[in-house]
Amino acid sequence: MAHAELPVYGLVIRVREAYPLSAGVCEERRRRRGEGRDEARPTKRNSMRLTENFTLEEMYASSTAARKGIDNMPSPVVQQNLRMLAEKVLQPIRDAYRHPITVTSGYRCAELNKAVGGAKASQHLTGCAADIKCSHTSKAYLFQLILRMMREGRITVGQLIWEYGDAKEPNWIHVSLPTRGKKNQVLYLYNKK
DSSP: OEEEEEEETTEEEEEEEOOOOOOOSSOOOOOOOSOOOTTOOOOSTTOOBOSSSOBHHHHHOOHHHHHHTOOOOOOHHHHHHHHHHIIIIIHHHHHHHOSOEEEEEOOOOHHHHHHTTOOTTOGGGGTOEEEEEESSSOHHHHHHHHHHHHHTTSOOOSEEEEESSOSSOOSEEEEEOOOSSOSSEEEEEEEOO
């Protein structure tokens, strides 16, 4: 298991490569900054349940897109990626956690990704990544639960990222489907204080 900690622009980036498993279907994803979906609610168009606890609408709803008039409707190919993300990653996490999980950012079209300052090669662009939060416990607890699921082989992700916040609590958690280059990679991005 490789392990490195790199100070970059006042942030501590801790990288731990672990558990190489089978390849996935999505593009490489780096960190993103900017706004999430917050209180945006999906419209009734194209209503579709992806799993027991996740709908298509929550995977593309965006308050930024609504405010800026950006059409963030995913294509059929992206919808399939979102279904796989919900089935293989999000629903197993939700089942283990046993409490609601909020998707704050899922699919982002190129225009929306640029508007929120997302990485040019973000997995959000292909519907293969989601940023999540929880309200029943700390986000740090949820992160550790996901990490334990990975270690036990109950879940395979591309990346699990502790995004921003500090060393005690992330602002949100990024999870993605595995890719050829990203398999169960764990990253910590947070402000050094």
